[in-house]
Amino acid sequence: MRLLHCDLDVVLRSDKRTDRFVPMPKRWIVERTFSWLENFRRLTIDYEYRADTHEAMMHIAAIKLFLNKI
Known part of the structure; x- marks a missing residue:
């Protein structure tokens, strides 16, 4: 991800069976973030025709989530 200047870590699922929940x-x-964003009806179904409009709706949803946490 050189364009965004960030590191991407891929976490793979373990196939070992355990008796207890291990996050x-x-x-x-x-x-958790995906479940928060699914609470917005506009984001659950792909209503937008253009990608920049969908990205703007994601930003608005994230702003609303962050403002509610203040």
């Missing part, structure tokens, strides 16, 4: 590092953060 995977960093993956739960992504899953």
Whole structure:
């Protein structure tokens, strides 16, 4: 990801069976964020025809989530 100047870490699922729940590092953060964004009706179905409009809706949803946490 040289364009965005960020590091990308891929966390793979372990195939070992355990008796207890073990969260995977960093993956739960992504899953939590996706579940927060699914609360916005405009983002659950692809209403937008253009990618920049969809990106703007993602920004608005993220701003609303962050403002609610203040």
